[in-house]
Amino acid sequence: MRYISLIVIMVVSLSCNDHSKQKKELMTRDIRVVNSDTLIGVGANQIDLYLPFLKGKKVGITANQTSVVFKSEDHSEYTHIVDSLMALRIDVKKVFAPEHGFRGKADAGEHIVDGVDAETGLSIISLYGSNSKPSKKHLEDVDVMLFDIQDVGVRFYTYISTLHYIMEACAELDIPVIVLDRPNPNGHYIDGPILEESLTSFVGMHPVPVVYGMTIGEYAKMINGEKWLKNGIQCDLKIIPLTNYTHSSAYNLPIKPSPNLPNAVSVNLYPSLCFFEGTTISCGRGTEMQFQIFGAPSLPYTTFDFSFTPEPNFGSKSPKYNGELCYGRDLRTIEKLNALNLNWLLEAYNASPEKDGFFNPFFSKLSGIKHLQQQIESGMPAIKIAETWESGLEVFKNKRKKYLLYN
Numbered sequence: 001m002r003y004i005s006l007i008v009i010m011v012v013s014l015s016c017n018d019h020s021k022q023k024k025e026l027m028t029r030d031i032r033v034v035n036s037d038t039l040i041g042v043g044a045n046q047i048d049l050y051l052p053f054l055k056g057k058k059v060g061i062t063a064n065q066t067s068v069v070f071k072s073e074d075h076s077e078y079t080h081i082v083d084s085l086m087a088l089r090i091d092v093k094k095v096f097a098p099e100h101g102f103r104g105k106a107d108a109g110e111h112i113v114d115g116v117d118a119e120t121g122l123s124i125i126s127l128y129g130s131n132s133k134p135s136k137k138h139l140e141d142v143d144v145m146l147f148d149i150q151d152v153g154v155r156f157y158t159y160i161s162t163l164h165y166i167m168e169a170c171a172e173l174d175i176p177v178i179v180l181d182r183p184n185p186n187g188h189y190i191d192g193p194i195l196e197e198s199l200t201s202f203v204g205m206h207p208v209p210v211v212y213g214m215t216i217g218e219y220a221k222m223i224n225g226e227k228w229l230k231n232g233i234q235c236d237l238k239i240i241p242l243t244n245y246t247h248s249s250a251y252n253l254p255i256k257p258s259p260n261l262p263n264a265v266s267v268n269l270y271p272s273l274c275f276f277e278g279t280t281i282s283c284g285r286g287t288e289m290q291f292q293i294f295g296a297p298s299l300p301y302t303t304f305d306f307s308f309t310p311e312p313n314f315g316s317k318s319p320k321y322n323g324e325l326c327y328g329r330d331l332r333t334i335e336k337l338n339a340l341n342l343n344w345l346l347e348a349y350n351a352s353p354e355k356d357g358f359f360n361p362f363f364s365k366l367s368g369i370k371h372l373q374q375q376i377e378s379g380m381p382a383i384k385i386a387e388t389w390e391s392g393l394e395v396f397k398n399k400r401k402k403y404l405l406y407n
Contacts (some may be wrong), residue, residue: 007047040251041243043080043180044069044148047088050178050240053144060134060142060175061085062096062127066150066182066255075254076393081148081180082120092122093141098162099128099258100150100268128158132202133165145170147179150195150257153186154271155195156203156366158224159257160219164205167223171235178238179336181217181405183251189213190341190400192271194392195368204368209396210340210388211271213247214403218346221403239405259315260290265332267291271343273331278363281348282326286310286319294344295328297321299351304329342382349376 035041043050044067059081061067068078084091095102095117102117102124107322117125125138139145147158147166163179170177192210206228214222217239224234245251252264261267272289277281287308295304304327310319329344352358359373367373375385 011014024110024259029382035243037154038244040183040245040249042182043240044182045240046180046240046243047084050146050180050238051088051090053176053178053238054085054146057143058091058093058141059085059093059144059146060094060096060139061146061148062098062162063146063148064098064150066253067148067180068255070254077253082122083144086120091293092120092123094123095120096125096134096138096145096162096166099158100196110357122231127162127165132161134169139169139173139175142175145175145177145218147177147220149183149216150182150253150255151184151219152253152261152267152270153184153211153213153215153258154272154274155192155206155208155210155368157258158202160216161202161205161395162214162393163220164223167220167235167237168206168229168233171229171233174236176236176238178240179217179220180240181215181242183242183249183250184213184243184247185253185264186211186271187213187215187249189338190393190397191389192385193367193369193389194396198372199365199368199370201365203204203365207396209379209393210368212396212400215242215245215405216401217241218400218403218405221405222400225403226384226399241405247404249309253298261291262288262290265292265334266353268337269331269334272337272344275342275345275363275366275396276348278360278366280352280354280358281328281343281361282310282320284308284310285316286322287295288313289330290315293328295326296347296352297326298329298353301327303351304328320371330333337379340386341377342385346376346382 034047055357067081068095069081069084071077071291081096082092117124145166147163151159167177190209190211190213194209195204195207218239224237256262261270273283273291273294276294279295281296284290287310293308295308307325309325309328328362349358363373
């Protein structure tokens with residue numbers, strides 16, 4: 001019997017050791033990261049820099065589908081940062097989700113409610129719906145906030161508005177904020193009118209140009225340094241920087257930042273084509289060419305020889321001109337832009353038979369200035385319109401220098 005008992009103990013011990021080894025290997029696989037001496041490294045991959053600030057703390061995280069730790073040099077393998085932190089035994093309390101939701105599946109502007117993430121069981125607090133700013137109750141069990149969202153460097157892309165409200169809510173409660181920096185795919189230029197204060201909204205909260213040439217970490221520093229938070233308060237802010245990055249670095253996003261920006265071409269054209277959202281013209285929602293084409297049923301087919309028909313799809317349940325044949329332009333093969341292009345907007349306006357109703361009130365919120373619509377309606381050429389932005393851009397560029405982390 002002693003021998004039988006000894007054999008049983010040995011078998012159980014070996015089984016436990018194998019199980020422990022497998023569990024350890026699984027954890028190692030979950031937290032494995034790749035860092036390179038030459039490739040751009042995102043802040044999330046610099047785990048050794050931010051992990052010490054999270055250990056023993058109750059952590060909130062502002063995240064979406066782009067919030068990942070990369071495991072391969074080509075960025076084809078990755079783990080969501082929430083999963084990585086939980087594998088490292090970090091006490092993640094809840095997730096705060098921006099526009100499009102935590103998993104990035106909601107339409108632009110779609111009302112998003114709080115819920116529970118099916119994969120992790122964590123509470124999801126929506127910051128795009130009933131509330132844009134976390135409440136005191138939302139943050140009562142949070143010691144430190146991690147912010148990790150891929151931005152595209154455009155003023156009316158609402159992730160920077162979410163950043164503002166996260167910083168403001170945390171500053172009011174003395175909760176530190178750690179921003180894990182990510183590259184700006186439109187970081188190679190600065191252009192567009194500076195937002196006028198009277199047109200402040202969730203699609204434009206700060207006096208910056210349409211394209212501002214800063215990473216989200218640099219932008220967080222500017223929000224803090226310029227005292228743009230309520231009552232001029234400042235946030236206890238830490239930036240986990242990128243490696244091997246400059247503002248002229250080319251960077252193709254490995255994960256769609258939102259449902260209607262599917263590729264590098266759409267991301268590059270987005271600052272110029274999004275103006276159409278404030279007009280009668282479709283910019284391709286309801287197709288697989290979002291922000292790479294534009295058109296409308298009313299544009300003359302004799303001049304606009306490209307056609308498309310919007311239909312409900314992922315990210316656009318009710319697209320503009322659903323089921324109607326639209327005539328317009330296909331811009332998918334155009335060279336990469338290094339400045340805003342207003343020529344397409346002017347061309348569409350001039351060709352439209354519905355000039356009186358061409359613009360809607362959303363156009364001024366997107367442009368950030370009251371007189372751009374007037375300039376277009378008066379027949380001012382695009383080059384002359386851009387000249388009216390120059391003095392404001394020079395002031396902004398000088399202000400921006402104080403907050404740069406990269407060349």
